[in-house]
Amino acid sequence: MSGSPATELAERAKSWDTGERVIGVATINALSQILLRREHDGYTVTEGNVLEQVDIRPTDKVAMVGNIKPLVPGIRNKASSLRIFERGGSLGEGILPDTAAEELIPESDIVFITGSAIANGTIERLLQLSENARSVVLVGPTASMVPSPLFKRGVDLIGGVIVTEPDRAMQIVAEGGGTPQLKAATKFVLIKPRPGLGR
Secondary structure (H helix, E strand, C coil): CCCCCHHHHHHHHHCCCHHHHHHHHHHHHHHHHHHHCCCCCCEEEEECCHHHHCCCCCCCEEEEECCCHHHHHHHHHHCCEEEEEECCCCCECCEEEHHHHHHHHHHCCEEEEECHHHHCCCHHHHHHHCCCCCEEEEECHHHCCCCHHHHHCCCCEEEEEEECCHHHHHHHHHCCCCHHHHHHHEEEEEEEECCCCCC
């Protein structure tokens, strides 16, 4: 892949092969980093905590696609219930197989979706299932892309990541570092649609 045009790599996001798709989505995310640093008419990018931006009420049923562990305690403290849909993971308290999402997401008030749903090709269906939700939030590094298409499909808020120190991030990756180590070279951001762009 070295030396391939970015547009060619980005096209792989359309593939049904998961490995190819991940490369395509990663390329789109990398290119999006440039645009997310600029002022844009359609959306705002600010630093902040995603849970502080979501109006979770004591009566709310919350659905979470992917076990986004850092958010779980805060949601459980605020909501009536939290159902987590996990693919291939172990089931436990409030954790259900991802196949249960078809039945249970439509009755949820708030839906959190891991950005990995973009890479694994389930995002379109999950957003369809979330149409009745008061709020739909996409979370994670994989969600850190130009957001307009997501907002048009019902996402209200994106909790993403922007690389602040590219050279340091490259060194961390080259040394086998993962998400915990990359925090030193990134910042968490909130991406919101300006009025009129979202649903």
